[in-house]
Amino acid sequence: MFWIDDVAQQINKAFPDKEEIIIRDEKTASGRVHVGSLRGVAIHGVLAEALIQLGRKVTFYYEINDCDPMDGLPVYLDQNAYRPYMGKPLNAVPAPNELGKPSSTPTATNNFARYFGNEFVEVIAKLGFNAQIVWSSDFYHEGRYNGWIEKACAHPDKVREIYQKISGSEKSEEWNPLQIVCEKCGKVGTTTVTEFNGKEAIYNCEPNKVTWAQGCGYQGKVSPFNGRGKLPWKMEWAVKWAALPVDVEGSGKDHNASGGSHEVSEAICKEILGAKVPFNIPYEFFLFGGAKMSASKGLGATAKEVSEMMPPELLRFLMIRTRPNQPIDFNIEGDTIPRLYDNHDECAAIYFGQKTDTPDLGRAFYFAQMDPQNIPARYFSRFSRVAFMVQIPHLSITKEVEKLKGITLTPEDKKELEDRVAYARRWLDEFASDQAKFQIQTEIPVSAASLDSEQKKFLQAIATLLQENPSLSGEELHSKIHELKKASPLEAREAFGAIYQALLGKDSGPQAGWFLEALDRTFVIERFKAIN
Structure with a gap:
């Protein structure tokens, strides 16, 4: 109970x-x-x-x-x-x-x-x-x-x-x-x-x-x-x-x-x-x-500040998901808010019958709602992925989320997505770590010159993969990239670091498959081929 x-x-x-x-x-x-x-x-x-x-x-x-x-x-x-x-x-x-x-x-x-x-x-x-x-x-x-x-x-x-x-x-x-x-x-x-x-x-x-x-x-x-x-x-x-x-x-x-x-x-x-x-x-x-x-x-964030950085349902969820006799440790910065969204969405899945484990947690979602007597079913796009999408220029976030859901978004889905997009932008502007933030470089980053020959070969292999398989989904692409990495002498950090250096000028970034799928294929192919 x-x-x-x-x-x-x-x-x-x-x-x-x-x-x-x-x-x-x-x-x-x-x-x-x-x-x-x-x-x-x-x-x-x-x-x-x-x-x-x-x-x-x-x-x-x-x-x-x-x-x-x-x-x-x-x-x-x-x-x-x-x-x-x-x-x-x-x-x-x-x-x-x-x-x-x-x-x-x-x-x-x-x-x-x-x-x-x-x-x-x-x-x-x-x-x-x-x-x-x-x-x-x-x-x-x-x-x-x-x-x-x-x-x-x-x-x-x-x-x-x-x-x-x-x-x-x-x-x-x-x-x-x-x-x-x-x-x-x-x-x-x-x-x-x-x-x-x-x-x-x-x-x-x-x-x-x-x-x-x-x-x-x-x-x-x-x-x-x-x-x-x-x-x-x-x-x-x-x-x-x-x-x-x-x-x-x-x-x-x-x-x-x-x-x-x-x-x-x-x-x-x-x-x-x-x-x-x-x-x-x-x-x-x-x-x-x-x-x-x-x-x-002046130690800690004010109630007003936190109420402006997340929807009221999520703040209610933060306060009630934990039993009163257990402490709540909250930190605005880093990945605290994305993880809170993940926990919220897991409880929502239990409430809507999409998961059957720990049924009591569905009540945490229920009591977090502003109007528990009127809870519309809706699609929850993962917050961390939304935060990734808003940083991709010219990307239709609605179309990308429809791909993930597999069918057209309902009005309730779109409202939920609009809210998450707005809160994701604010989170990125004010609270996210540098690791969560990125910017697509319009020119080849200077740091890409430090990539070694094996890393460059890895990028060429990905470019060829994209040319020969233009319809790969993010999940499929991610799996194929892992296969290319296994066939190379590179460690995972070196292989994926090459991708991020070539596009972002930094050693880390979003999950590679979904990241490359969201970008213009021609742009990615030309960028990787240019680094040789």
């Missing part, structure tokens, strides 16, 4: 009498959101889709956290210009301009968090996930958390005990699980609540509380409700579970470590708030070239 079907059935059984299942996920809008954050979106999004197919009513909330303090700045923004805003809630920080400097005065709908959060929301919509987008500040300001804040802060000693017992974090006797947005400087990362009587909090805005921001020294007393107060992360997470309430919410490997934030929030949820802990789906990291991605450090 494919993992999505398995987990969806587990959730379905866990909530047999629930009229509506609430699924939630979130991301802090601290900068450009990296592609790894889409893993959580995809896991929750496809499970919502699977549960709906099981006949359940589901709402998938995706929350953009815009209340956390700015405690670090992305490397692509002006550090000095943004320094005065460090410690303020992200929704109170100006959005950047084209120079990476603060722009206009922040408003509820135009601020740092909205700037980066909206970019990510667009990607979520582009991938077809039906998420109800909510902003943390709206929930705080509308008072949804008021009662839970009061409940969470009623027993600070018990909260401190949970922190110490589970994570080993020692909190002073004066510590309260609450911070206040300073009435004077507007910062929240620098404040400490020293007393809370159930209605008002006494707080200090400390100049030296943290290294990344400086408080103003103000001391005040204010109601923490309706957005003036903010809960610390582990307490806040538990409150968010209780307030909706949430039935299903997975989280990353780092949160689920022993003594980690999820374990602390679980205890707070049960022991302080008296609420149920959501069904958890722990998932592994999304790695970028073997390293964990970081939005603030």
Whole structure:
């Protein structure tokens, strides 16, 4: 059973009498959101889709956290210009301009968090996930958390005990699980609540509380409700579970470590708030070239960038084909994208009944589709071959693909091919290795002069083969070239290198048979004969 079907059935059984299942996920809008954050979106999004197919009513909330303090700045923004805003809630920080400097005065709908959060929301919509987008500040300001804040802060000693017992974090006797947005400087990362009587909090805005921001020294007393107060992360997470309430919410490997934030929030949820802990789906990291991605450090590609380099179905496939408990290691460069297309097409062949091995993988293709209820059968031309074809001047790609399919392309086939041609061009322009790129040389390359006599004889033999057999297919031609190579004293690298040097001026290139078939035969024959 494919993992999505398995987990969806587990959730379905866990909530047999629930009229509506609430699924939630979130991301802090601290900068450009990296592609790894889409893993959580995809896991929750496809499970919502699977549960709906099981006949359940589901709402998938995706929350953009815009209340956390700015405690670090992305490397692509002006550090000095943004320094005065460090410690303020992200929704109170100006959005950047084209120079990476603060722009206009922040408003509820135009601020740092909205700037980066909206970019990510667009990607979520582009991938077809039906998420109800909510902003943390709206929930705080509308008072949804008021009662839970009061409940969470009623027993600070018990909260401190949970922190110490589970994570080993020692909190002073004066510590309260609450911070206040300073009435004077507007910062929240620098404040400490020293007393809370159930209605008002006494707080200090400390100049030296943290290294990344400086408080103003103000001391005040204010109601923490309706957005003036903010809960610390582990307490806040538990409150968010209780307030909706949430039935299903997975989280990353780092949160689920022993003594980690999820374990602390679980205890707070049960022991302080008296609420149920959501069904958890722990998932592994999304790695970028073997390293964990970081939005603030600029490590890895952004979700927007990756969503523009491949069709949404392929990006969904990347996120869901691997079980949540296994890491995904992605690298834009090299042959990662061609191999991803190959994997996608293999799963498509299983779905359409063209292959019968590992039938569960057909479900990976199914859930990767934007509209699983309407999946047209179509021909998938191998991406690496399309990338090869677009580099051949004056080649009719449609006719070449029709040769491969054996019959005329359908409208669905042509649409799929058009998309692959467009993405192949972009891949070649921006991400492909030099090995995948080539250019037919209009004149004999200077490097061809270094070919030895046996290599030149090999080229003459191929020229004769082409003259005597003008209708050979790429596959047949490839086989014949191998026979010529075996009859010569050349090693494979020397033989095929001669072909590429003669036409491209480099030692490697596309698969020889299909490469020569795609080129003008007269041009190839004359080029090979001229090298003697």
